[in-house]
Amino acid sequence: MNDLSIIILAAGKGTRMKSNTAKVLHPICGKPMLFHIIQESLKLTNDISVVLAHQAEQIKEKIENKFDNIKIIYQDLEKFPGTGGALKKYDSDNQKILILNGDMPLIQASDMKAFLSLDGDIVMSTITLTDPNGYGRVVIKDSYVQAIVEQKDANEKQLQIKTVNAGVYLISHKVLKEYIPKLDNNNSQKEYYLTDIIQMAKQDNLKITPIDVEEEKFKGVNSKYDLAHAEEIMSDRIKKYWMMQGVTMHLPKTIFIESDVVFESESTIESGVVIKGDTLISNSHIKANSVIENAIIKDSDVGPMARIRPQSYLEKTHIGNFVEVKKSNLTGVKAGHLSYLGDSIIDEGTNIGAGVITCNYDGIKKYQTIIGKNVFVGSDTQLVAPVKIEDDVIVGAGTTVTSKVVKSGVLAISRTPIKIVEGFYYKFFGR
Numbered sequence: 190m191n192d193l194s195i196i197i198l199a200a201g202k203g204t205r206m207k208s209n210t211a212k213v214l215h216p217i218c219g220k221p222m223l224f225h226i227i228q229e230s231l232k233l234t235n236d237i238s239v240v241l242a243h244q245a246e247q248i249k250e251k252i253e254n255k256f257d258n259i260k261i262i263y264q265d266l267e268k269f270p271g272t273g274g275a276l277k278k279y280d281s282d283n284q285k286i287l288i289l290n291g292d293m294p295l296i297q298a299s300d301m302k303a304f305l306s307l308d309g310d311i312v313m314s315t316i317t318l319t320d321p322n323g324y325g326r327v328v329i330k331d332s333y334v335q336a337i338v339e340q341k342d343a344n345e346k347q348l349q350i351k352t353v354n355a356g357v358y359l360i361s362h363k364v365l366k367e368y369i370p371k372l373d374n375n376n377s378q379k380e381y382y383l384t385d386i387i388q389m390a391k392q393d394n395l396k397i398t399p400i401d402v403e404e405e406k407f408k409g410v411n412s413k414y415d416l417a418h419a420e421e422i423m424s425d426r427i428k429k430y431w432m433m434q435g436v437t438m439h440l441p442k443t444i445f446i447e448s449d450v451v452f453e454s455e456s457t458i459e460s461g462v463v464i465k466g467d468t469l470i471s472n473s474h475i476k477a478n479s480v481i482e483n484a485i486i487k488d489s490d491v492g493p494m495a496r497i498r499p500q501s502y503l504e505k506t507h508i509g510n511f512v513e514v515k516k517s518n519l520t521g522v523k524a525g526h527l528s529y530l531g532d533s534i535i536d537e538g539t540n541i542g543a544g545v546i547t548c549n550y551d552g553i554k555k556y557q558t559i560i561g562k563n564v565f566v567g568s569d570t571q572l573v574a575p576v577k578i579e580d581d582v583i584v585g586a587g588t589t590v591t592s593k594v595v596k597s598g599v600l601a602i603s604r605t606p607i608k609i610v611e612g613f614y615y616k617f618f619g620r
Contacts, residue, residue: 461479
């Protein structure tokens with residue numbers, strides 16, 4: 190879309206969110222809501238601007254850490270408040286300007302593209318509501334917008350209209366450049382309203398074409414309730430997409446999958462699973478109530494009730510219930526239950542018994558545990574890192590391994606001899 194520019198209005202304070210975090214930075218399915226809009230916009234054009242004011246530097250930094258070549262415009266809220274004021278400093282070389290809102294994370298590129306298929310000096314989004322009470326009404330006649338009437342100014346006939354403004358516009362560069370300088374703030378709120386352009390354009394007999402959109406896709410997020418609802422909608426989209434690609438999900442309403450998660454081949458996800466971050470799951474079975482974050486899992490099964498933490502790589506591996514893996518590379522490993530494997534590299538054929546932990550942290554630094562092939566690590570073993578266990582080793586149950594290296598072919602075992610005190614039970618508790 191070489192003749193299209195997109196500008197995203199994200200300068201508001203978002204006071205109804207009741208949060209110290211800027212509204213557009215609140216996460217939905219793993220990323221700030223603003224990022225969802227930018228990513229969809231990039232599918233149509235590389236000319237994207239974001240208007241900022243409240244917490245502008247913080248938002249700008251996060252945008253620049255994620256995206257390249259996004260233009261930042263600072264709105265002067267003191268001199269030019271309002272949606273019209275947000276465009277006072279904006280200009281573009283392209284012929285079409287699509288104006289979006291930074292709190293509409295559910296809008297998709299296909300929704301934006303629909304605006305481009307319509308003819309008009311202004312294409313204006315509208316929503317038909319069952320109950321439009323509280324909204325300004327959009328008066329449409331002969332397929333064109335005639336006016337936007339605020340509810341308090343509407344007559345009885347206009348109050349029967351169920352069509353309201355959705356707040357997204359496609360405006361020609363010529364129209365925008367002509368009318369933005371003419372906006373004033375002669376209203377009760379002393380703000381510059383973008384909607385005033387509609388009245389100006391109508392007075393000049395320009396074509397204002399309505400486009401009826403789905404409320405769900407153009408939903409604004411103004412509260413924590415709206416945030417939760419938007420995340421639920423996006424989560425359902427994500428799960429539907431992957432199920433259509435062949436992923437099996439049991440009770441998908443109970444499953445949470447973030448937007449950057451990727452599945453390859455055929456996988457199964459059971460109920461209550463949470464999958465977050467840049468995770469890749471290929472041909473694997475994730476069992477009930479497991480949590481996976483920023484990990485790669487291939488040809489493996491995980492859970493139930495297991496936790497795979499960031500920077501973990503599992504291939505051809507069985508991870509059972511209540512096993513936690515962090516920053517570890519496991520290939521062809523079995524860890525059935527109740528173990529912690531952190532900062533480790535474990536090779537194929539190795540079995541990790543119940544209650545095994547890698548003691549990877551000494552209070553100051555973290556150290557690595559390396560375990561070779563065909564190693565049997567008995568239950569309730571502590572591996573005090575840094576440690577390397579070579580191939581073909583048995584570590585006896587209850588052993589604390591403090592050696593830096595355990596050579597191939599050996600049995601490593603350390604146990605305190607059991608002490609038997611005859612009659613102590615009766616002495617302690619009485620007969």
